[in-house]
Amino acid sequence: MAGRIEDYALIGDMQTAALVCRDGSVDWLCLPRFDSHAIFAGLLGTEEHGFWRLGPAHAAEAKPPPADRRRYCGDSLILESEWDTPRGTVRVTDFMPPRDGAPQVVRIVEGVSGRVPMRSALRMRFSYGRVVPWVHKVDGRTVAVAGPDSVWLDAETETYGKNLTTYSDFTVAPGERIAFTISWQPSHHQPPALPDPEGALEATSDFWRDWVEHCTYNGPYREAVVRSLITLKALTYGPTGGIVAAPTTSLPEEIGGVRNWDYRYTWLRDAAITLSSLLRTGYREEARAWREWLLRAVAGDPENLQIMYGIAGERELGETELDWLPGYESSGPVRVGNGAAHQLQLDVYGEVTEALHLAHMTGLARNDYASLLQLKLIRYLEKHWDQPDEGIWEVRGPRRHFVHSKVMAWVAVDRTIKLIESGDADGPIERWRELRDDIHRDVCEKGYDKERNTFTQSYGSQELDASLLLIPQMGFLPPDDKRVIGTIEAIQRELSTEDGFVLRYPTAGEEAGVDGLEGDEGAFLACSFWLADDLAMIGRVDEARRLFEKLLSLRNDLGLLAEEWDPKLKRQVGNFPQAFSHVPLIDTALRLTASGAYGG
Numbered sequence: 001m002a003g004r005i006e007d008y009a010l011i012g013d014m015q016t017a018a019l020v021c022r023d024g025s026v027d028w029l030c031l032p033r034f035d036s037h038a039i040f041a042g043l044l045g046t047e048e049h050g051f052w053r054l055g056p057a058h059a060a061e062a063k064p065p066p067a068d069r070r071r072y073c074g075d076s077l078i079l080e081s082e083w084d085t086p087r088g089t090v091r092v093t094d095f096m097p098p099r100d101g102a103p104q105v106v107r108i109v110e111g112v113s114g115r116v117p118m119r120s121a122l123r124m125r126f127s128y129g130r131v132v133p134w135v136h137k138v139d140g141r142t143v144a145v146a147g148p149d150s151v152w153l154d155a156e157t158e159t160y161g162k163n164l165t166t167y168s169d170f171t172v173a174p175g176e177r178i179a180f181t182i183s184w185q186p187s188h189h190q191p192p193a194l195p196d197p198e199g200a201l202e203a204t205s206d207f208w209r210d211w212v213e214h215c216t217y218n219g220p221y222r223e224a225v226v227r228s229l230i231t232l233k234a235l236t237y238g239p240t241g242g243i244v245a246a247p248t249t250s251l252p253e254e255i256g257g258v259r260n261w262d263y264r265y266t267w268l269r270d271a272a273i274t275l276s277s278l279l280r281t282g283y284r285e286e287a288r289a290w291r292e293w294l295l296r297a298v299a300g301d302p303e304n305l306q307i308m309y310g311i312a313g314e315r316e317l318g319e320t321e322l323d324w325l326p327g328y329e330s331s332g333p334v335r336v337g338n339g340a341a342h343q344l345q346l347d348v349y350g351e352v353t354e355a356l357h358l359a360h361m362t363g364l365a366r367n368d369y370a371s372l373l374q375l376k377l378i379r380y381l382e383k384h385w386d387q388p389d390e391g392i393w394e395v396r397g398p399r400r401h402f403v404h405s406k407v408m409a410w411v412a413v414d415r416t417i418k419l420i421e422s423g424d425a426d427g428p429i430e431r432w433r434e435l436r437d438d439i440h441r442d443v444c445e446k447g448y449d450k451e452r453n454t455f456t457q458s459y460g461s462q463e464l465d466a467s468l469l470l471i472p473q474m475g476f477l478p479p480d481d482k483r484v485i486g487t488i489e490a491i492q493r494e495l496s497t498e499d500g501f502v503l504r505y506p507t508a509g510e511e512a513g514v515d516g517l518e519g520d521e522g523a524f525l526a527c528s529f530w531l532a533d534d535l536a537m538i539g540r541v542d543e544a545r546r547l548f549e550k551l552l553s554l555r556n557d558l559g560l561l562a563e564e565w566d567p568k569l570k571r572q573v574g575n576f577p578q579a580f581s582h583v584p585l586i587d588t589a590l591r592l593t594a595s596g597a598y599g600g
Helices: 197-212 222-234 268-280 284-298 347-361 368-384 403-421 429-446 466-473 482-494 525-537 541-552 579-595
Strands: 008-012 017-021 025-030 038-040 051-056 069-072 079-085 088-095 104-114 116-123 134-138 141-146 149-155 160-162 165-172 177-186 564-566 571-573
Touching (some): 051 088, 088 116, 104 165, 104 197, 116 177, 177 197, 284 347, 284 368, 347 368, 466 525
Antiparallel strands (some): 051 116, 079 088, 141 149, 149 177
């Protein structure tokens, strides 16, 4: 069985990523891209679906021991895991070099003390664990081939095959370093070049050190902010600038439940808020690359704006179920693709426009087509803002007039008016000022419950929704407005867990809820960070700091967060690591630092 979600570490090369468990097992890896088929899918099934374990030798019937210590090597994605055994101590260094050729996973075993027996067990299964490849030797190298794919193993020890698995048994002495590398290559190409593990390690270390030096944040939460920035960089597809929401699919929002989705795509919403955090911490090049990705993805068809695209801008992301995989801790079905791609989510127009506005305000070089796109988006909203939609949470129930969607439509119009006022675009400014006022009036009249002094999830609804916490952050109303304070306090009463974390909205257990799905879910970490932001904005800064630091304590030992926190099981749930959790972590750290609301 796979480890707990928080037991995993992330390594990656800005084109794909792998998850490495505490016991030294790589249980998830898609090659050559984030959204390619997995060659290790044990995370969503069993060992029969692919893994690569490297660690101290253990009895076949025993569970492999977890590492006694692990850490990232400085501010990098180079993972070091150490085991203390009766025969000595050993270290394994795992990383993926930023790619200039074949994608690689490099694992270097180093003896620290004593003489430690070690074992590498490599079981490659292509097509998400369904296909057993043809494994054979070519000029002393081991290659696994299935259809269009080949994976080459280069090991500095002898290897052998047994039970459709490639093994290597060896002993490591103090100071000795033994490397293993797998490289992906199209099966019809020539073999990839022989790897240089030590040279690749040095180059990878240099890359991350140079990249982190651009960070402009030097506040009290720097460690958490830098780790989150590194994670966001790792989720960026280098060739195009697209940013995936997470490198995984179908890690459940409820253990044993059906809320299992594929997040290996670029949500405009997630990518736009990621762009905001990158810009505010000094990473203009990543912001520029994302803006170029956006312009290519949307192209000349903004009227048919999708909420998500493939990492190269693909539009078709058909959703299917992989019935041969039982799912993480039997949480089925396992899904690939995402059927929400063609939903109507009007808030996306606001998030994209806000991102373009921020890029403009922070001095990113002007792009005339970006301004033209912004104007086209508003012309679309002008005709459609008053329609019901599926909303920010991608409900699979009936469309509604979600308040957050209307607020973000207001944001889109407001930011475009500011663009025109700055002299960098032309448009019917008076007409759009009237539109902005119309949307604002509509929300305040139809989305606000006067008796309870709170905005509601949708027009005519009694339900609350944590996305309402963004009302003051987007400037729709000032933080000291009684309706804003009432909404914050209502969400604390009705959507908070015992630990003070925030649910997105009420779910209905065994019955289908507002989102059209059965089952429940954990506290949504992004919403919990939003609450900390709001508390700081209304002057409750000590309470905001306490909540923020409690949220930081939920990170795993490497500083990583999944999408949600299960308050009953006290563990992370949902796809991992999640951009939509790390971005608001950065934003809240910046806000609290600016307010001076942090401990000594």
